[in-house]
Amino acid sequence: MKPTRKNLYHLLIGLAIIITIAVSIYVVVTGRRYFSNRTMRQIGVEIKAYGIWSPLIIFTLIILSTVIPPLPIPISFLEITAGIIFGFWPGFILIWVSQVTSALACFILSRKVGKIFAEQIAKSKIVSLYKQFIEKKRALAIFALRATMSAPFNISYFAGLIQMNGGEFATATAFGVIPEAVLFVYLGTLISAHIRFRLWYVFLACMALNYVPTAIIILTKYLRRNKKRV
Numbered sequence: 001m002k003p004t005r006k007n008l009y010h011l012l013i014g015l016a017i018i019i020t021i022a023v024s025i026y027v028v029v030t031g032r033r034y035f036s037n038r039t040m041r042q043i044g045v046e047i048k049a050y051g052i053w054s055p056l057i058i059f060t061l062i063i064l065s066t067v068i069p070p071l072p073i074p075i076s077f078l079e080i081t082a083g084i085i086f087g088f089w090p091g092f093i094l095i096w097v098s099q100v101t102s103a104l105a106c107f108i109l110s111r112k113v114g115k116i117f118a119e120q121i122a123k124s125k126i127v128s129l130y131k132q133f134i135e136k137k138r139a140l141a142i143f144a145l146r147a148t149m150s151a152p153f154n155i156s157y158f159a160g161l162i163q164m165n166g167g168e169f170a171t172a173t174a175f176g177v178i179p180e181a182v183l184f185v186y187l188g189t190l191i192s193a194h195i196r197f198r199l200w201y202v203f204l205a206c207m208a209l210n211y212v213p214t215a216i217i218i219l220t221k222y223l224r225r226n227k228k229r230v
Contacts, residue, residue, distance in 0.1 A: 036199055
């Protein structure tokens, strides 16, 4: 079979899915060792050692992790680290600016450069349901998915596929990323203050927020299909 552009898209999508599943399994199996207050303090020390460059490092890593979805750098790590190093308000502003900038970068890339690739991904049945939701509710959908942290993938790419105004997308994103930034930066301030809590369970809850909506969508479609057959 000759290699075609369509086959290449399917291969890349398959690799992205495999990497995502592998990373998720790895996190669940071994994550307790790494998703700990002690580990986060150590990461904070290492990034803080770069001095005035540490904000730029966090900003760059968030951009890369957002623009390259399979890149296994948990953004929540970086958000917590910002809270540990800079405190709440400076950390929040850094994360908020980084998140909005990275979302806009994906939006523009999808619209200008990677539209064909993003459209191929959007053909997935599960992904297409989220895309339909964004097409129908537009800015409200962007805000809701971001504010509830309930999308298991980067919705900015799919927002770029529809006729959504850039300002509309930016506004929805700017308000939508606030809850996530507040939550993880605040956790970072608690860790820096050596306040004890189970960070591992927080990450498990966030993973559930990512995948539960998708599971509900799959279950709903399955039940509807069986009901029609009856």
